[in-house]
Amino acid sequence: MHFFGKEIDQYLNQQDYVDTAVIPLLPLDMSAAGMKSSAGASEYLQSLTALLEKQFKGRILLLPPISYAKIANRQRIAEELTEELKQTKFKHVFYLTTDAEWRTIDSLKNVLWLPAIPIEDMDQSFKKSVMEDQLRQVLPLFMKEWSHHS
């Protein structure tokens, strides 16, 4: 489900079934040199999470991307997010990111780091097959997590 008013109504009624939160972590680089690749990574991450949401609509709540400046203190973001999510009933929380720095943060579990693929110049059907390929790499990680702790 998306983080939309209407879908949250549904979520609140179905909390036993929707037990997984997915949080995209999105670094912003506004320098002239880095802007293009930062935007490309954002496009990639949001396409991927949208596709993931379509596949698992009834089990995951996709939060809007957490965007932060590239100098941001990842450790602090991690702590604050964890604190906020403590109020929810989610059994599983996944973080998806293209930002390699998250790999050094140990306090977050289930951070899926994916190297961004520049999809902006691909035509529709090729882009679709690439994204579905990417999705196929991520799906087993979800299935594994769910089968372990459910």
Next chain:
Amino acid sequence: MSNNRVSRRQFLGYTLTGVGGFMAAGMLMPMVRFAVDPILQQHEGGDFVLTDQAVADITEEPVRVDFAFEQVDAWYTSEVTNSAWVYKEGDKLIALSPVCKHLGCTVNWAGDTENPTQFFCPCHAGRYEKNGQNIAGTPPLGPLDEYEVRDQDGFVAIGAVRDNTLV
């Protein structure tokens, strides 16, 4: 020569009525035609989306067929890609919606290795028969929706979604 001869006055009257009638008809006909035009429009085919899946390649085993259409959401137009599970029952094409009736995940044909002839929803292990009938004891409460589907010049065309008519 008949007995009632046509007088000059009568002759003029007939001719003028005749010519006037044609002129009036000439003006009115297009107007009427324009007025009734909306009901003469052919609606057939307008709501069907043509896919690139050849009908000849469809077997009794459901295959995923993608189709794209434009969706307008307030001021934002986007191209939406949907898919359908299409198979043949005898010669009849059947297209089922992949949206699980439980909470809206996407179901897969033979997604569960233990039930290779059923649709499987990976979210909460919901299962459906090939005709979309939900299997009792799994979370879904209704059968999969069905798409209107037809053969358009040898390719699958997918129309509006409706309640399942097979179960």
